[in-house]
Each structure stands twice: as C-alpha cells, then as structure tokens.
Amino acid sequence: MADMTIPERIPINLVVNGERRALEVVPWTTLLDALRDRLELTGTKKGCDHGQCGACTVLIDGRRVNSCLTLAVMKDGAEITTIEGLAGDGALHPLQQAFIDHDAFQCGYCTPGQICSAAGLVAEGRARDADEIRELMSGNLCRCGAYPNIVAAIEQAMSRS
C-alpha cells in the first residue's frame, strides 16, 4: 500500500500585492489555493481548477497566469498581483472602472480573472482592435455572457492608458 503520509511542508515567500508573505505549503498546493485558503485573498476565483476557465487569473511578475495550474512552491520569491492589489488604496484601476461603466459582468465571479487577464493583455501590447481583444481574452470564460461589454470595457481602458 502507498504511503499514507502527506508530504512535508516547504517554506516559501510570495510577494503578494507588494507585501512579503511567508508560508509553508505542501508541494501539491496550487498558487490559487494558497491565495484563497492560506492568505484569505478570495478575490481570485476557482471555476474549474483545470486551467479551462481563467477565473483564477493573476499577474505573476507582470504576466497573466492561471494560478490553478501553478504550484505555489514554483513561485517562491515571485511578485504576484491579485485583484485586491491591482489599484492603490481605495482607488479603482482604470479597468475596474471601465468594467463598472460598461456593465462588463453580471454575477461577478469571473470578473477578477477577466480584469487581471485584461491588465496582462494591455501590458502585452498585442491587442490592437476588438477582434484581437476577443481572441486574446478567450481564455477567460464568462457564463453570464458579458463578452461584448468586456471588450468595450477593455477598449475604453486601452484608449485612456
């Protein structure tokens, strides 16, 4: 019979939203679960745990990544930005404001992932028109079907940045 013990916990440091956080995790803990269950940053959402929906998108060293497909131990020392840390104190990031302005969500569950993904997309500088936004945002599912408003919100934020 296989070993019944849980693997040893490994100490890691994550710089989350500018704050250094030390924690100990077992190797199979995903970055998503570390954020949600250990650091109580529940703004990052779990929609599938398989990299299929994009709800868990965060920025790691500025790049958009599915945190459910990322083991926390792999990101020791990395800088992670979640929806909670996207804007300064009390302010809204231009994308957050644009999502409100364009009603780019209904239930709100995919929204943090959409916004983080959009922030990553803007930083990539790859999307030049609505068609490209649609294509490059297709890793973030929205079951409420807010897609046209999401595209409009990203266009607004891009035009003002």
Add this chain to the structure above:
Amino acid sequence: MNAYVGTPTSRIDGRAKVTGAAKYAGEFAADGLLHGFVVEATIARGRIARLDTSEALKVKGVIDVLTHEHRPPLADKDEAWKDEVAPEKGSPFRPLYDDRIKFNGQPIALVVAEDWETARFAATRVRVEYEQEAFATDLESERGKAAEVDQPHKPRGDAAAALTHAAIRHEADYVLPSEHHNPMELYATTAVWDGNGGLTVYDKTQGVQNVQKFLCSVFGKKPDEIRVISPYVGGAFGSGLRPQHQVVLATLAALALKRSVRVVLTRQQMYGLGFRPLTIERVALGAKPDGTLDAVTHEAIAVTSRFEDFSRNDTGWAEQLYKSPNSRYSHKLVRLDVSTPSDMRAPGAATGVCALECAMDELAVALKLDPVELRLRCYSDRDQSEGLPYTSKQLRECYARGAEAFGWSRRSPAPRSMRDGKELVGWGMATGVWEALQMPVAARIVLTANGHAEVSCAASDIGTGTYTIVAQVAADALGLPIENISVRLADSSLPQAPVEGGSWMAASSAHAVLGAAEEIRRELARYAKAMPASPLAGVDVPDIILLDGAVAKAADRSRSVSIADAMRHGQVERIEKEKLNEFPEDKSHARNTHSAVFAEVKVDEELGVIRVTRVVSAVAAGRILNTKTGRSQIMGSVVWGIGMALHEETVTDHRFGRIMNANIAEYHIPVNADVRDIDVIFVDEPDDRINQLGIKGLGEIGIVGVPAAIANAVYHATGKRIRRFPITLDKLLE
C-alpha cells in the same frame, strides 16, 4: 418620481465585484474550518456492497469519512426532502442516505480533513465495491417507454384530421441535447458551527429560505437553529433553485463533527446534479396556401430520473404565438438512471420554442413565404388555450423594429444565395415567448432621520441585478439619491421571498419595496402635516409625495418639509416598515413577454465552421427597470442561445451511463471570440394592467428563439437543415 427607474443605472454591487471584495459561498472564513471532499459513485445503478474508509482515515489530517453507514440521522419521509421547487411526483434524492446507487456521479462519501488538499487525497483512498444492476441512460433507445404526463393545454378541434387535410404540411423531429448550467462559481457551501447546535450556512443558492426550510426539515432543526446566507451568487441559471448536494453534505458534516465545514464540488462533480434534459420535440404544422394555420401539434419526449418526474411546458407555446383552429400538445417522460433534471434558463421554452420556430421556418420555405410574413399571417392576439387577451403584446413591433435594425429587407430568400468572400452568409429569424410571472415577496425598509434607508429582503441576486433594481425603486419611492440606499439580500432571516427564478423576481421584489415605501410615505406625511404651521396642513395624504429628501405636496412642491424635520417632529429616529406584497389574482388576461430574434451566420464552406456574426434581439417585456443591466441580461441570454445552437451538449457514454465531457474544456460554452455584435432593442410596451410599475421580467426571454434563429440562418446559408442540436461542423459536412 422616476429619477432611477427606467434609467441605465450602474450596478450598486459593481465595486464589490470588480475589487474582489464580494464574497461567495465557499469564501467565508471560520475558526477551525474543516474541508470536505466528495466521493462519487462510478456505476449508474445498483448498490454499495462494501465501503471501506479505513485507508482514508489513516491519512494524517483526516478527521472523519461520512457515509450512509456512518452519519447523523436524516429525515426518512419523502415530504421532508421536498423543497419548494421539487417535482410534485417522486422521491427526492437523499445524499448518503442508503446503499442504493441511482445515477453515476452520485455522492457516496464525504471525506473531511483539516485542509482541502488532504481531503482530496484521502478521497482517493476510499474503496468501494458495488453490486451492479442493469441500467439505461439512452433516451433514444428507451423512447418506446415514454409515458404521458398531465397536460397544461387541452386539445382544441381535431388536429389529426386537420393535418391530414392540410394543403401544406410540415412535420419533423427536433432533438435538443442535455445541457449543464455550468455557472462559473463551483457549487459550494460553508457551514459555520455556532457552538450551540446552530449553524450559519453560506450556500450557493437562488433561494436562501428554500434551503433553510429544507435543511431544517431534513435535519429536524428548528427555524432559529439554521440561517442560510448567500450575498453573492456566481451564476446559477436554475442550478441553484433546488438545494444542491453539497449543502446537505456540509451541514451533515458540521452537525456530525460539531465544527465548521466547507464543501466545494469540483467542476466534474457538478455534472452529477441538475441539467436541461435531452428532449425530442416532434412538431407538425398544417397550413393553407396563404400561410394561415389549420393545425399545430407538438409532442415532447424528455428525460427524467427514475425517482422524480421532472417536466416543464415544452409544447404549448404555439397557443400564445400562432392562430390555429386545431391544436394538440403532449409531453412524455422517459425515466432513466440519471440524476433528476432541473430548470435551466427558460426551461421548456428554450427547447420547445426552438423546435416550433425551426418548424415555422421550414413551413415558410415550403410556402415560399418570408419567415417574418408567415409569422404575421399567423399572429395571435389572444392566448388561445384560455381564449384570453394579453395585458400587453407588442410582438408585431418587435418584428418591425428588429427587422429594420437587422436590415432584413435586403435578405435574398434562396438558400446559399448570399456570400462574403469564401464564406456563405445566412440570415434567419425566430420568435421568443416567456411568461410574465409574479410572486408574493416582502420587503423591509428602515429609514433613518439622516435620509438614509436600508432595504432588506431574502431574495437573491444571482447576477440578475436585484440589488440595483431594489435600490432604484426604493430611491424613487422615497425621493432619495441612490447613494443613500443600502440593500441587504439573500439572508433567510430577512423578509420573505421565493427562489429567484422564472423571471419573476424583478416585478415581485420591486412591488414589495414599493409597498413598504408607501407605508413610510404615509407615516412621514402624517408627521409633516402635524407640524406647527405645516406647509402641508390641509393637504390630503394621497396628494403628498417624497421628493429630494423632503415630504412635499405633489401639485406644489414648494410646500414641503424635510424628512429630517418631519421625523424630528414625530419624535422618531427611524421608521421601519415591512410589507408583504401579493398580486391580486386576475384570470382575465394572459401575461407574457415576447421577442423577435434576427441572426446572421457566416459558414466556411470547406471547413463547415459557423460563426454568429450579428444578432438583433427586439424584446417586448413591459417597462424595463434598468436599461443598462436589462440590456446585459438579454445580451447574456443571446450568448446562451449561441451556445445552445452551436456548442453545448452533455455527452453520455451509455455503456457506462457516465458523462464523458464533465468539464468546461470539452463541454463547450461560448468564449469571447464566439460572440460578435449583439444589438438589444427594448420595444416600448406600456402595461398598466399587469402591475403598478408595468414590469414583466427579463431573465428568460432573451434566450428563447435565439437557437432557432441561428439554426434557420445556418439553413439559409447552406441549404442544410440540421434538426439535431448543437449544429456542429461535422453535421454540416455529412
């Protein structure tokens, strides 16, 4: 005064949702929280012969493994398990109740551990042996066993004879597949133990009071021992109408262990709950050469479980839409070894109207008539089943406005006659119809002397915008800026509300708020009138309104008293009013919402790839409370219609009775790149009969008709009539 109602007001919960502050059921913290992971059955029918949890229990960090042999007591009567949305006939499923396996994916054990990863790992160490029994999960092979259920619509005339003698006849089967709701949020519950036998249950549900009553009845608890809260719901679409497995399991574990427990289902496990049932729709239309109908028959054969008869009105919709002297409708069920189906966005109509509207398109082709013209020739101003006029029906206007916005007059009627480069272009249309329902709902308003009001109600906001419309109605009724209104929803301890579904919550909650606000107005008017040298002295209470933070004479607003002064004089710091609103029964009119949907597809002739490039949806649904969130609701519904037409299908391997694509990579829901231009038009539809504000609701109407419009566009583009949904490229290339 309408400063907010009818305007494009941004969601009042928007900030919470874009900053990550909005907390969903699986996100509430509790001291010493334990995590449960569900073990599911891997056979479709039989019994558990042996369930060995010893290895799982040896895993460090595992607290317990609950099974049917090891759990606290559960109610043993069917009635105790019937929630307010349960089918009338049947015995609701009971998780971990006994050794019977009723469907593949059924929960059979709950591993509870200190953390989620440990519970998940230990769940792989639970050993199960089954005694398997013969099972059936395939509707088409069991079609002969279909049994008729009670009919909402009586036959009119002699449809069979009229069909036989009809000059033009169209008859076909349309197959609508099984679909799963797949809200983005996983089904989740956090049951927080209060230390004294009571629980606060954060649950993903469309009805906190439904779940609260259900849990009390299943676990033999008093109403004050269980409180259910669900401030934010990450999509539901019908999946949260009935209490889900995980809320029973989390509550069971919390009571067993006297600790707080969270249970979150995996995406795969969510396929073991409710779904839109696979339905075979047989529609027959008989027409005169001029396009008027002689006969309509519509028969639906749908899947249900062995243990509950789930059915919805798939077949009666022609009674609302198309005049015909003869009609017959029939709904049949085939009981299979699957979980019980459930309501899913526009249940019955999304599927039944899809079949009807594809059939109407085929009839238009046979008659060589424009599809819009055919519908106008058959237009019914009455609900024929009851012979009733409508409270309002601006469907003609929907056809006209939708066709104009779409450019329908430029359509070339012949299939394969329109192109854009190497792509075939198709234009199709369809009609949509849904019911305008309303339910008793209560609301409480607490007005404080500083001009702030808190409105509370147990209703849910599942993304539908309930928070916002409640605030809009309250702000207008109380004459306050919307920033001064706070809204509390979805707590079972708040005033009465049914589940949020069927598109009834907008009208129902709005009128509850209106009722409570009216009582506040009367009380403020009384205080204001009684003030010394009151500017409102001698003004009748009905002539007094609340406006801009003041109590004023409607006809002369200079005669006013501030709310603060009126309350000071009345010697009250706060006014609290709760009102249950019940709509008077009125059987003199039919109440429906309608739509006309126009769709453009482009089809790659060589590859068969279909893209929906434009959709125009013209909707008549009474007064639109919020044109911003309302437009979003229709737009989202159109996206659902695109999914129904082209993408979504739950596929079962009938050799094992097991769903093969239980994830959101292989169960395709539309992604951003699948969706292009969607134009939503709200047709003006004043309705002073249906209710005071003239509201009809928007949650369902937007999806109805969309899959048919797309299917009809695909036919127009390609000349191929695909009657088995979804329309995937392999079917086009066959």
